[in-house]
Amino acid sequence: MSEAIPHRPSRVRAPAKWPGLLALAVVLLALPLFAGNDYHYDLMIKIALTAAVAVGLNLLVGYAGQISLGHAAFYAAGAYGSALLVQNYEITPVPAMLLAAAGVAVLAWLVGKPILHLKGHYLSMATLGLGVIAAIVLNNEDQLTGGPDGLPVAPLSLFGHELSVFGSYDLFGLTITGTQVWYGIAAGFLFLSVLFALNLIDSPLGRALRALHGSEIAAQVAGVDTGKFKLRVFVISAVYASLAGSLYGYYGGFITPNIASFTHSIELITIVVLGGMASTYGVILGAAILLLIPQFLTGFQELEMVLFGAILMAVMIFMPRGLVPTLARRFQKEAP
Amino acid sequence: MTALLSVDQLGKEFGGVHAVEDLSFQVEKGRIHSIIGPNGAGKTTLFNLITGLYQPSSGGVHLNGRSLAGHQPHELAPLGMCRTFQNLQICMNMTALENVMLGRHRHLKQGTFTSLFKLPALRRADRQCREECAELMEFVGCGQYIQHHASAMPYGALKRLEIARALASSPDILLLDEPAAGLNRNETDALRDVIRRIADKGITVVLVEHDMKLVMSISDQVLVLCYGRKLAEGTPEEIRANPDVIDAYLGNRNPREEATA
Amino acid sequence: MNATLSTPAAPRGEQRARAFDDGAAPGERADGGTGPIAKGGAPLLDLRGIRTGYGRIEALHGLDVAIHPGETVALVGANGAGKSTLLRVISGLQPLTAGTVTFDGDNLNRRKAADRVHRGIVQVPEGRQVFAGLSVEDNLMLGAFSRRRDKGLADDLEAMYQRFPILKEKRRLHAGNLSGGQQQMLAMGRALMAKPRLLLLDEPSMGLAPLIIEEIFGIITELKREGITIFVVEQNASEALAIADRGYVLETGDIVATGSGETLLNDESVKAAYLGG
Amino acid sequence: ADTIRIGSFLSVTGPASFLGDPELKTLELYIDKINERGGVLGKQLELVHYDDAGDASKARTFANRLLRQDRVDLIVGGSTTGATMAAVPLIQQAGVPFISLAGAETITTPVKKWVFKTPQSDRQAARRILMDMKERGFTKIGLISGTGGFGASGRNVTKEEAGNFGIEIVADETYNPKDTDTTAQLTRIRNTEGVQAILNFDFGQGPAIVTRNYAQLGIDLPFYQSHGVASDSFLELAGDAAEGLRLPASALLVADKLPESDPQYEVLNRYKSDYESRYNESVSTFGAYAYDGLQLAIQAINKAGGTDKAKVRDALESIDGAVGVTGTYRMSAEDHMGLDAESFRILQVEDGDWALTE
């Protein structure tokens, strides 16, 4: 509007992002201090990669309100895609990973177009179908994918060096193990994932996405092409999953169609809801918790499943908005 | 004066019920054009047809001489048309200010990469948008809710928030569906000023309202709908005196009118 | 806020309403009703020290309200004053942080909303809240859910259709497809089907055409004649006060004025704030 | 260290729990027994176990934990091929002797330095079945297999081996391991020209459903199953429908029917009575894989005189003629499994019980 704009900085400033990012960086840098052995690193790497997928999925589910129960398909597509590119076409891992991501983007665009006009549970079911189909293809095309027995993946090579998790490397005079290098990669990847996600959410694009969740009609009338935006965020979150999947493949050295399974998709969505929908930091915590619980429960043997189910229920009952948003609300200062 | 919006023999049928039937009228640029009529007369349906939420069964709508046939709702904001809703459409997962900022959507960069990297240009534009939208909230009279979450606002304030959001898209033509519902006398008076000032900026206003005091005091032209058809059209004075309108809509004794008389 | 009413800030939670008519002291209001019908006797609805809020934000700061049997009481106030919140407190949708709700001598604090309906407290909620996916007729019949099934039901339904002929015309339609005003009529009709003892109306005239508004006010007057107690929130303050026995003026969670409808209508500050120039 | 740490990750729960459950029970049973008798080389055995629930990526995580946190001396585990193969890259890099309990040939072919396994490979099972078919004069058969790891791998090796026995696979159908009905597939096989016998290669409950559907459809062609269902619970599930079918299995199921002169007689019957008296449930051939794995591990440690990983590995590779429940193991640098197809016996279901055919 044309009227003069009085200076009113305190009332309208957007909440700053950097404190959160700084805290994340500090945590990621400090975690190695607590890592007693390489197995701890292994867990942290897995958490970081899973968290990155969840951060991407959260854009779709938490912010745009479109539920996907088939996201593991994109994760698997990234993992298998890059592994096969390296294996069959002699492409080095990093470009292979990017190529796979591009392929996944195209795939997500193609399948997203028809199914994203579905709503609610119907969308869940359609995405679930995608996941199921992906898992079936990976299982059946065993000539290519190794079938249910899985596929060995060549390790990541950086600057011409193969990165072995058992190797050790000299870096600026410091000797670090391959696993530690991997931790650096995974943590860096997570950090970038978060940074990009926060940027996105805090942009007009992100606002439009959240509006999809709030009121699709309001968004449309404001000029948001809802179909296009849903498709966009679907593709973005698929790319997140693909990249994390590729890294996971390189790191683990072996992948099976299980990573495309319904169970895995459910695990991803559970992480998002557990951590807190529409809370980027929340889903990181969600990933950490969901992956750590089974590690703590191994001692209970038979009771593991019972306890896992009970913990999941309890958290969701007492923190229905998810961990971080519920806690944030509890500690929030009284609003002015 | 030229017709900014023209509705030609528009019809909409829902399983045998003609919600709008053979309706033609024109809205001239810069005017405040009110549409009144009994409940269920088809006013909201008409808005939904104009803004592309419904596809007409017959007839069409032109904006600035351009046919809107087959346009999707989201294609209208760029053409300069925006609206509010009788059944509120507020994004309850966002703050009040963000709801208004959503209205500026079409003026801001949406590129995926621009957004991912949050380029400075985008950041600047967004900051400015924020200020402007806060200003708009003040303008429509819900400035005290700038920092509120939309879900924490009372009904009356939400109605105004919708107006602010619609204004944020800097429309040429603004369709308001019962903006005064839920406002008291004083608040309605304030709203009248807001609408006046909107019109003064050259924005054409199409107003659906049951508050006759507001309608009669502000409209340049009034269209009366009844059972989806045009019952009458004219200046407020003409309409007030029209016996058909009194019969079908106003009633013999209009208490609100009397209150102002 | 539009205007501030005269009373200077008093400590929150204290009764600080100006009683225009009889100057009854706080706490004595049990017999302080001034309506033409009910004087003396216990109030049908007695609210004391009502406090509630959303999260950490308090919306009502300790109100006292008493409504006697057969009274029609209007509640006026600006947007966000807490009118809807107060009605939700009475019908049990909004939990209390302090205070008591007494209905017909029983403390209702621990009673759920559904229970209160069975006792005769029926609300027409703000924003209509019809069951969009059910037919108009089903909506009306659900209104009578709390009643015993009896023969009277069919007659009542027919009576309701006479009152709002448009609903009869649309009775097979999904309520969500009704126009806004039609939904408002449905919400009103649905509540009446419950045969309330205390009817809570949250802006019943919202979105209605002038003729229908007349009808609604007609219905209210009629119910009043039948002896039904009514608590009505209206933005049409002048009309509401005109038919009400008494009124309360609510401002940001406090009752700032109370008195007979007529007194409030003529009070300058009330006029200035709510009734328009 | 003062104990010998034996690591294990098994599918104790989940879809492959019928493998992992008896395997874990067997390990626990014998580690207790051995410790009671004073352990190995004077040291107590300590079992560090995780349940991978049949999930390969969990298996990988737990293998990592065993290697890096628990620092075990040796691993006996991996109920399924997927779980095993997911762990293999780590184990190879870490250099810890690993005895897998899973079937597929790929585990030890090509030979991997640190990886051994106790069950016969699916290729051997396929050969044994095909051999029997050839003896009975069948040349055209139908194949139906599950799409899980075991079934898919079995299907592949069967198709590869069939030609060697002059047998043609004229119908080839699959089903999902969780399917509840396979009559469509069986109908297709039955209606294929010239089918003389049908083989179902899979484990789990799928074969029980196939067997029931087989009977329901009234198919009267000779019917074969794989070693994947060699347990009494299969008989229980399939009921009368199983009558007459044949499968290759270790002699454990017919331990009491063996002649005492059989070299395995004693091992078989001891394992059977140990297991059944401790757990009060019938013994399965899968638990026996763990029995053999543990025995091989202990032999190797004894032979190596300690837990030095390289020495234990070498000792494992040089095992020659260890009589286990599954068969008699003869390892070598070229063969990290050490059994031949002859270790399978062909059993037939007769009157609701297993019977030796020879």
Added chain:
Amino acid sequence: MFSEFFQFTFSGITLGAIYALVALGFTLIYNASHVINFAQGEFLMIGGMGTVVLMDAGVPIYFAIPLAIAMAGVAGILLHRLAIAPAKNADVVTLIIITIGASIFLRGLAQVFWGKEYHALPNFSATESISLGGATLLTQSLWILGIAAVLVTALGLFFTRTALGKALLATSMNKDAASLMGIKTSAILMMAFGISAVIGAAAGVIVAPITLTSYDIGIMLGLKGFIAAAIGGLGSSTGAILGGLLLGLAEAYTAGYISSDYKDAVPFVIILAILFFLPNGLLGSRAVERV
């Protein structure tokens, strides 16, 4: 080749009837709360496994079945009381995750106390299968179809003819408004969970002679049931039956005529195609919301 076609059709109907019966169980809870109860499969498991365990303990089958079903009913009510009701104001996704937690929990309990073995239940009829046009049909499928038909009629009447049924629908549409009608929403939800569990458990018992039963049978059947319910249109009981039969037939024909490798994938493609044209399933009601 007619006999082949018949056989595929019979297989499809058998499968379809199973899926349909499972899908029916979703209807009630969905209609009361719009929650997809991912623990629905576990109710089936409790029905089937409960019967097996009770029979193993020496209870005769005609007591074992009702006891197991009652057990599931109690589990359903407890699920609501202890897990759903306390999560007040949680949104639908959260509730769905709670039901996922519950399904893991129940499966875990069953695994600990009832074991991991698969079990078979005897057929309900003495004759196991009947021959028609060269194809065989299990008599048990007829039982399943019959019971599904009875249930769908009962549910249909419940939702269209009874005040309680309407109240249940109203609760899912607008919980606050429903309680303003005097509907005890919490009790309604509890009833929905209880009855759903009973329907699920009954299904679990009837299908067990065909599908076998075990502690984890609920995962697969629950998933298929959800898919069937979605094709049919969530909330519609007739739709659940149609969806189940369609899914079963699609699977059987794919396995019979196309490729058993892609038996599970092809039906999904068909389903996606259906949803493309009917975004609310075959018989699902369109969401009515006006602006």
